[in-house]
Amino acid sequence: MENKIINILYVEDEIDHAILIGEYIEEIKNVHYEMTHVQQLDEALLELDTERYDIVMLDLSLPDKQGVDTITTVCERAPNIPVVVMTSLKDESMAIRALQRGAEEYLVKGEMNSHALSRILRYAIMRHKGRVELQSLSC
Numbered sequence: 001m002e003n004k005i006i007n008i009l010y011v012e013d014e015i016d017h018a019i020l021i022g023e024y025i026e027e028i029k030n031v032h033y034e035m036t037h038v039q040q041l042d043e044a045l046l047e048l049d050t051e052r053y054d055i056v057m058l059d060l061s062l063p064d065k066q067g068v069d070t071i072t073t074v075c076e077r078a079p080n081i082p083v084v085v086m087t088s089l090k091d092e093s094m095a096i097r098a099l100q101r102g103a104e105e106y107l108v109k110g111e112m113n114s115h116a117l118s119r120i121l122r123y124a125i126m127r128h129k130g131r132v133e134l135q136s137l138s139c
Contacts, residue, residue: 009056031118060085071083087109
């Protein structure tokens with residue numbers, strides 16, 4: 001994964017947080033990430049239809065959609081792309097529902113650094129790829 005560019009679609013309506021995540025991504029030296037930031041789910045769906053992404057980082061509180069249904073919408077539109085939830089809600093039951101809806105990981109904003117973010121993104125991609133391959137074998 002180190003030689004490849006990993007394309008991230010970050011769906012987040014708070015500009016300050018998007019800037020912070022962008023700074024974390026710039027700090028990462030062992031993996032090359034490229035991040036596209038959009039502020040609404042509708043924009044994200046258009047991006048998923050027209051561009052290639054390796055992972056989606058998704059806020060659950062967007063102007064045009066709220067809650068775990070946001071995950072379902074993204075996973076249905078792009079089933080081969082892993083979703084990592086990034087939210088300010090530190091809620092264990094919400095995290096479980098997010099994972100049940102298809103998210104690979106549930107992260108609370110402000111509780112990470114660049115190293116942890118990189119590891120989480122890479123592991124989410126690997127887990128999702130393995131799951132998709134396993135599902136294709138069972139069909």
